Amino acid sequence: MKKKRTTPFLKRAADRELSGDEQACDVEDLERVGGGVVALGDVPQDGGSDSLYRLLKHHLPPGVFKEASRMILGLNNGSVVGMLPLPPAVMAMSTAADFDLQAYRFTAAEEELRAPRIVRIGVIQNAIVLPTDAPFADQKRAIMKRVGDLIEAAGTAGVNILCLQEAWTMPFAFCTREKTWCEFAESAEEGTSTKFLQMFACKFKMVIISPILERDEVHGGTLWNTAVVIGNNGNVIGKHRKNHIPRVGDFNESTYYMEGNTGHPVFETAYGKIAVNICYGRHHTLNWQAFGMNGAEIVFNPSATVGDLSEPMWPIEARNAAIANSYFVAAINRVGTEVFPRAFTSGDGKPAHKGFGHFYGSSYVAAPDSSCTPSLSRLQDGLMVVDADLNLCQQVRDKWGLRMTARYDLYANFFNEYTKHAFKPQVISDPLLHSGLEAHSL
Numbered sequence: 480m481k482k483k484r485t486t487p488f489l490k491r492a493a494d495r496e497l498s499g500d501e502q503a504c505d506v507e508d509l510e511r512v513g514g515g516v517v518a519l520g521d522v523p524q525d526g527g528s529d530s531l532y533r534l535l536k537h538h539l540p541p542g543v544f545k546e547a548s549r550m551i552l553g554l555n556n557g558s559v560v561g562m563l564p565l566p567p568a569v570m571a572m573s574t575a576a577d578f579d580l581q582a583y584r585f586t587a588a589e590e591e592l593r594a595p596r597i598v599r600i601g602v603i604q605n606a607i608v609l610p611t612d613a614p615f616a617d618q619k620r621a622i623m624k625r626v627g628d629l630i631e632a633a634g635t636a637g638v639n640i641l642c643l644q645e646a647w648t649m650p651f652a653f654c655t656r657e658k659t660w661c662e663f664a665e666s667a668e669e670g671t672s673t674k675f676l677q678m679f680a681c682k683f684k685m686v687i688i689s690p691i692l693e694r695d696e697v698h699g700g701t702l703w704n705t706a707v708v709i710g711n712n713g714n715v716i717g718k719h720r721k722n723h724i725p726r727v728g729d730f731n732e733s734t735y736y737m738e739g740n741t742g743h744p745v746f747e748t749a750y751g752k753i754a755v756n757i758c759y760g761r762h763h764t765l766n767w768q769a770f771g772m773n774g775a776e777i778v779f780n781p782s783a784t785v786g787d788l789s790e791p792m793w794p795i796e797a798r799n800a801a802i803a804n805s806y807f808v809a810a811i812n813r814v815g816t817e818v819f820p821r822a823f824t825s826g827d828g829k830p831a832h833k834g835f836g837h838f839y840g841s842s843y844v845a846a847p848d849s850s851c852t853p854s855l856s857r858l859q860d861g862l863m864v865v866d867a868d869l870n871l872c873q874q875v876r877d878k879w880g881l882r883m884t885a886r887y888d889l890y891a892n893f894f895n896e897y898t899k900h901a902f903k904p905q906v907i908s909d910p911l912l913h914s915g916l917e918a919h920s921l
């Protein structure tokens with residue numbers, strides 16, 4: 480019997496020498512996919528298939544799959560998105576700890592005056608470990624242990640900048656509106672998760688973005704949805720608080736915290752200029768744009784979102800932001816199904832329920848030239864490692880001129896008018912609509 484492998488393809492890819500033009504998608508064993516196929520219209524009870532990419536690989540003839548993947552992922556610097564070989568030790572870690580491991584590389588054209596600026600990006604997606612009715616301290620400790628194992632793998636893979644998922648230290652309990660979950664909040668600067676990650680940042684000389692539920696003791700213990708940015712020397716460089724708070728479906732986050740007050744900071748790190756657009760902010764194009772205007776070269780989008788609500792949007796929005804703003808985007812979503820002890824409702828007519836639905840993982844990285852990696856598993860914890868030559872940002876800006884043609888003054892004026900109470904929409908009506916003349920009489 481064939482041995483089941485849950486993290487199939489990049490482990491093997493990294494085992495062998497890759498030719499320069501090798502496709503990023505040479506998947507051979509897709510056992511999970513075959514088992515997870517559902518008929519159109521069915522709602523999968525188990526989270527469904529492992530990934531669209533593996534589904535296609537499994538069902539298409541190889542030549543058709545190659546062409547389909549070129550069309551889906553696009554071309555990076557004129558070639559298919561390349562695979563990145565990883566040290567065998569990292570692959571061994573993914574086997575031992577059973578997480579999806581994928582690695583790719585985005586190149587840029589060689590320049591005469593600038594050396595390549597290659598940064599190794601890592602993203603981690605994970606499920607909670609213990610049931611949500613376990614003691615909070617145990618839940619948090621178990622998540623930190625699990626994520627610690629994944630961070631070790633990222634560090635061993637030589638990741639320079641690592642981002643975790645939104646509110647990574649806790650279940651995404653904001654659906655419940657119960658205040659007991661506020662206990663998971665901690666100080667951005669002094670909290671246990673920050674101290675925990677500072678250790679890894681020092682050990683691996685790695686910048687780490689840590690999205691947590693923040694308690695701001697200085698301002699009356701208020702709560703925020705915050706990303707803490709830890710520098711490669713273990714210092715806290717700064718933090719960003721989520722700008723746009725969802726009020727959709729079971730995402731009852733506005734019960735807990737307010738819209739952020741930190742603007743659109745870009746953090747200049749040893750490895751490049753980075754920013755964090757937290758989850759629901761990805762639906763707001765101006766949010767993406769402001770980070771770009773402040774000079775971000777990579778924007779991370781740590782998220783927590785579920786299938787019914789957003790899965791069709793997921794592959795589009797972060798990728799579109801990378802294209803529209805000529806920077807790299809790393810989109811990270813948690814994985815698994817979280818069930819809470821007490822049923823809740825969200826005022827949408829649905830019966831009281833205890834679950835949020837399936838967090839579909841599918842983390843990926845998109846490049847400014849519209850190319851994109853495949854996604855991590857929809858079902859499994861995962862680490863994606865991506866080399867990105869940041870020179871690509873300026874090259875794409877020079878090619879497409881999107882900043883130059885943006886007409887910011889036009890829009891500044893428009894927004895200025897729009898935000899006035901007396902704003903009148905610029906609508907030019909067909910005079911015949913209100914003239915009493917019927918269309919058929921013309």
Ligand SMILES: NC(=O)NCCC(=O)O
Nearest residue numbers: 725730758759783784789
């Ligand atoms: N965490 C969060 O903001 N989720 C909102 C749902 C979504 O943006 O898909």
